[in-house]
Amino acid sequence: MSHNRSGLFITLEGGEGAGKSTAAQGLADLFRAEGREVIATREPGGTKGAEAIRALLLATDTPLAPMAQTMLHFAARADHVEALIRPALARGAIVICDRYYDSTMAYQSYGQGVDIGAIASLIRLINLHPDITFFLDVPADVAQTRLAARGAASDRYERQGADFMARVAHGFRAIATAEPGRCMIIDATAQPQDLVAQMRRGIAARTGR
Numbered sequence: 001m002s003h004n005r006s007g008l009f010i011t012l013e014g015g016e017g018a019g020k021s022t023a024a025q026g027l028a029d030l031f032r033a034e035g036r037e038v039i040a041t042r043e044p045g046g047t048k049g050a051e052a053i054r055a056l057l058l059a060t061d062t063p064l065a066p067m068a069q070t071m072l073h074f075a076a077r078a079d080h081v082e083a084l085i086r087p088a089l090a091r092g093a094i095v096i097c098d099r100y101y102d103s104t105m106a107y108q109s110y111g112q113g114v115d116i117g118a119i120a121s122l123i124r125l126i127n128l129h130p131d132i133t134f135f136l137d138v139p140a141d142v143a144q145t146r147l148a149a150r151g152a153a154s155d156r157y158e159r160q161g162a163d164f165m166a167r168v169a170h171g172f173r174a175i176a177t178a179e180p181g182r183c184m185i186i187d188a189t190a191q192p193q194d195l196v197a198q199m200r201r202g203i204a205a206r207t208g209r
């Protein structure tokens with residue numbers, strides 16, 4: 001099982017501009033309205049140490065070999081899991097995390113060629129699996145239009161170009177297909193409130209909560 005739970009661990013995955021942060025916020029609001037304690041967090045980051053590692057990972061002026069990026073992502077994750085996520089789950093909170101280990105698998109393995117088995121080993125080392133993972137799927141041109149509208153500066157990964165993003169998108173679909181018990185692919189071209197409603201129904205159906 002994923003953790004000895006009373007809490008619920010939900011992760012959102014997908015490329016930049018898919019709508020993860022928007023959907024995570026909507027889902028957090030919905031659970032809070034149901035009276036639940038919600039920890040809304042993100043990766044890389046979520047704790048002071050992990051946010052410091054995030055700054056290094058997203059900086060465009062510091063070259064980092066793909067394996068070094070992989071290990072930094074997992075170093076950040078180790079702190080995030082031990083300091084924030086596990087304690088929250090242990091006291092019964094709902095943890096909603098914007099990106100988690102599937103992003104490392106998609107970006108560093110499918111995108112940058114790091115060995116799948118190496119990342120699988122690091123996932124085993126972390127040893128905390130989501131109860132449910134939503135893969136927000138949008139066509140590349142829709143994501144591009146949304147990112148242009150959001151107007152944020154592009155980070156290390158957004159600068160990698162269309163071929164890279166296509167490999168990452170393929171990686172997300174491959175992971176979701178390989179783990180149907182944990183993963184749900186969501187058509188993220190829907191309106192935010194419809195996405196959130198679809199996720200809420202998915203959680204109820206999969207976890208009974």
Ligand SMILES: Nc1ncnc2c1ncn2[C@@H]1O[C@H](COP(=O)(O)OP(=O)(O)O)[C@@H](O)[C@H]1O
Pocket residue numbers: 014015016017018019020021022023146147149150188189190191192195
């Ligand atoms: N379901 C949606 N439909 C239309 N626009 C959306 C939707 N979700 C998010 N957006 C808009 O698209 C942009 C990117 O959304 P965001 O949630 O930041 O994506 P991500 O966190 O996946 O990069 C934002 O400007 C946001 O307002």
Ligand SMILES: [Mg+2]
Pocket residue numbers: 020021022098
């Ligand atoms: Mg986001």
